[in-house]
Amino acid sequence: MMSTKFVTLKLGIKKNIFDGLLIHVPAGSKTAMITTKNKFAASPVVVSRENIKSGIIKYIFINSGNANACTGIEGHKNTKQILSVLSKNLDCSPDQILIMSTGIIGRQLPIKKIIESINNSNLNVYSNIKKAASAIMTTDKFPKYLTKTYKIGSKNITFRGICKGAGMIEPNMATMLSFVETNLELSKTLLKKYLNYCANLSFNSISVDGDMSTNDTVVFSSTGNIKLNMKNKSTETKFLSCASNFFIRLSSLIVQDGEGATKFIKLNVINAKSLILAQEVSKKLSSSILVKTAMFGEDPNWGRIVASIGSIESSNIKPLNVRLMINNILCFKDGISLDNGSKKLEKSMRKNTIEITVDLNHGKHKQTMYFCDLSHDYVRINSEYTT
Numbered sequence: 001m002m003s004t005k006f007v008t009l010k011l012g013i014k015k016n017i018f019d020g021l022l023i024h025v026p027a028g029s030k031t032a033m034i035t036t037k038n039k040f041a042a043s044p045v046v047v048s049r050e051n052i053k054s055g056i057i058k059y060i061f062i063n064s065g066n067a068n069a070c071t072g073i074e075g076h077k078n079t080k081q082i083l084s085v086l087s088k089n090l091d092c093s094p095d096q097i098l099i100m101s102t103g104i105i106g107r108q109l110p111i112k113k114i115i116e117s118i119n120n121s122n123l124n125v126y127s128n129i130k131k132a133a134s135a136i137m138t139t140d141k142f143p144k145y146l147t148k149t150y151k152i153g154s155k156n157i158t159f160r161g162i163c164k165g166a167g168m169i170e171p172n173m174a175t176m177l178s179f180v181e182t183n184l185e186l187s188k189t190l191l192k193k194y195l196n197y198c199a200n201l202s203f204n205s206i207s208v209d210g211d212m213s214t215n216d217t218v219v220f221s222s223t224g225n226i227k228l229n230m231k232n233k234s235t236e237t238k239f240l241s242c243a244s245n246f247f248i249r250l251s252s253l254i255v256q257d258g259e260g261a262t263k264f265i266k267l268n269v270i271n272a273k274s275l276i277l278a279q280e281v282s283k284k285l286s287s288s289i290l291v292k293t294a295m296f297g298e299d300p301n302w303g304r305i306v307a308s309i310g311s312i313e314s315s316n317i318k319p320l321n322v323r324l325m326i327n328n329i330l331c332f333k334d335g336i337s338l339d340n341g342s343k344k345l346e347k348s349m350r351k352n353t354i355e356i357t358v359d360l361n362h363g364k365h366k367q368t369m370y371f372c373d374l375s376h377d378y379v380r381i382n383s384e385y386t387t
Contacts, residue, residue, distance in 0.1 A: 003160065004181055004223060006132035007123055012113030013065035013103070018135040020114075022086075022123055023060040023179060029223040031057040032192040033098065034199050036216035042069035043079040044099040045215060054095040055188070060219060061086055062177060063114070064136050064164070065103040069214040078111045085118050100177050100217050102164060103138050133162040136177060140164055144253040150242035152235065155226055158183045159246040163218075165254040177217050178203065178250065183224025184239070190230060195220040197240060202247035206255050207286040207371040248370075255370045260377030263295045266355045266370055273316035273363035281317075281358060282369040284308055292374035298349040302331045309358065321361035327354060 009020035025031065033052045035045045051057070061082065068075050083094040090097075101109075127135075133143035144165075149158045163178035186194070195218070203218050230236045256264050267285055272278035285291055290304045302324055309317060324332035327348040331338055348354075 004179075004221070005126045006129065007121075007125060008127040008131050008135040009117055009121055011063055011065075011117045012110055013063060018131070019064045020117070021060075021062040021132055021135045023062075023132075024126075025058055025060065025221055026223045027058075029057070029181075029221050030186060030188045030191050031098075031219060031221045032188065032195045033220075034195060034203075034218045036214060038214045038216070040070055040214045042067050042101060042105075042215045043071060043076045044068055044101045045217060046076075047079050047083070048098045048100065048217065051095045051098055054093070056096055057098055057221075058092050058096045059086065059090055060098045060100070060179060062100045062102070062136050063109070064101075064138055066101060066107055066109050067103045067105045067215050068101040068109050069105045071106065071108055074108055078109045081111060082109075082114060082118070085115050089118060089123055098217075098219060100215065102136065102177055102215055105214060129160065129162060133164070136162070136164045138164065139259055141257050144250070144257065146246065146250045146253070148246055148249070150245075152228060152238050152242065155228060157226060157228070157239065157242060158224075159243065161246070161250045163250055163254060165257075177215070179219045179221070180247065180250065181221045181223045182243070183226050184222060185225050185227050186222040186230075191220060191222050194240065194243060198244045198247040201244045201368070202251040205248075205282075205367070205369050206251050207283070207369060252370055255372050260375040260380070261372035262352070262375055263373040264353045264370070265295055265372060266353070266368065268355070268357040268366065268368050270357065270359050270366045271363055272360045272365040272367070273314075275365045275367065277312075277314055277316055277360070277363075278365045278367035280312060280314070281309060281360070282367045284312055285356070285358070286369045286371035289374060292371070295349075295354060296373035296375045298346075300326070300331070300345040300349050302326060302345075305356065305358070306332055316362055317360060318362050323359040323361060325357040325359070327351065328357075 005024040007022040008018040010018055011020040013019045083097050083099060086097055087094040129145045130143055133145040145162045147160045149156050159182050161180035199218055228235050267282055269278045269282045285308055288308045291308060294301045294304050305324060320335045326345055329345045331345055
């Protein structure tokens with residue numbers, strides 16, 4: 001596998017720690033990207049959307065500590081200047097570099113420090129994947145990285161990825177950045193198709209606080225020369241199962257590190273009349289403050305879940321059809337409580353991982369979401385963020 005190489009940098013945004021990352025993408029690689037839907041998309045997002053069209057991405061540059069969002073003309077000039085300096089040092093075109101930023105919104109980058117750091121750094125001294133993941137952290141408590149190999153037929157298909165994120169996490173991307181590579185050779189068309197599929201099951205199915213960021217970006221690169229026959233439906237299905245498994249594992253690290261989080265919650269909405277309804281129910285529950293605080297308090301108050309579902313305006317939610325299970329304990333059915341599992345349920349709420357299943361029993365569509373609880377620490381972290 002022609003693996004990407006990581007260069008960690010001290011850009012001077014943060015004091016005396018690595019706060020920058022340069023990713024060397026192997027020659028011949030194909031790269032696809034998904035970005036935030038936020039209307040106030042940061043300058044690096046806007047520029048990267050243009051650069052991905054160049055067709056050949058050779059490098060990815062990431063800074064942490066400053067989002068370069070809502071920074072106007074000056075912020076946009078700074079983005080362009082960084083790319084210009086990088087391209088001269090790396091002997092490539094500026095549009096062959098993707099750029100990402102994460103951190104506080106509304107402040108200008110310390111551009112002189114960044115340019116000086118790039119010019120004075122050896123951009124060919126490589127770091128390991130753990131150090132690379134550490135360099136892009138903001139409020140993260142731990143670096144997020146993963147490598148996994150799957151057997152598909154006789155071929156070993158490997159995935160390797162890093163990501164960051166702990167707050168401002170909401171479906172349709174979040175304040176997170178991620179880079180994933182595979183040694184499978186894929187066309188750019190298939191790569192984008194598979195990225196969309198995997199992101200919908202992973203990075204677009206996680207929630208910490210229901211707030212969408214201005215900087216979200218997920219990049220997926222095909223860097224190797226292992227070949228599979230993707231025209232064979234069973235082969236493609238197997239690949240997508242493995243790829244989505246990897247993406248879900250990687251994105252779940254963000255939920256596990258949710259700001260102030262103490263619980264990792266898997267929510268299954270099943271047997272919905274439509275996919276849109278399944279997604280609406282899952283989004284409603286995963287962003288409900290009352291549900292999230294109940295999870296933190298280890299309170300088996302399933303009434304909050306039922307009430308939240310009932311607030312959705314849809315004729316396809318039939319109260320007498322709905323079944324609710326928490327940690328595989330059936331606690332609501334036929335419109336009434338099942339008291340016989342209350343003590344068992346109360347005990348199960350002490351687990352660090354909680355699984356909620358909402359069976360709408362009125363269709364065949366489903367959606368899985370991953371979210372976390374809401375604790376005292378979340379309020380503290382975010383009330384003190386800029387101070």
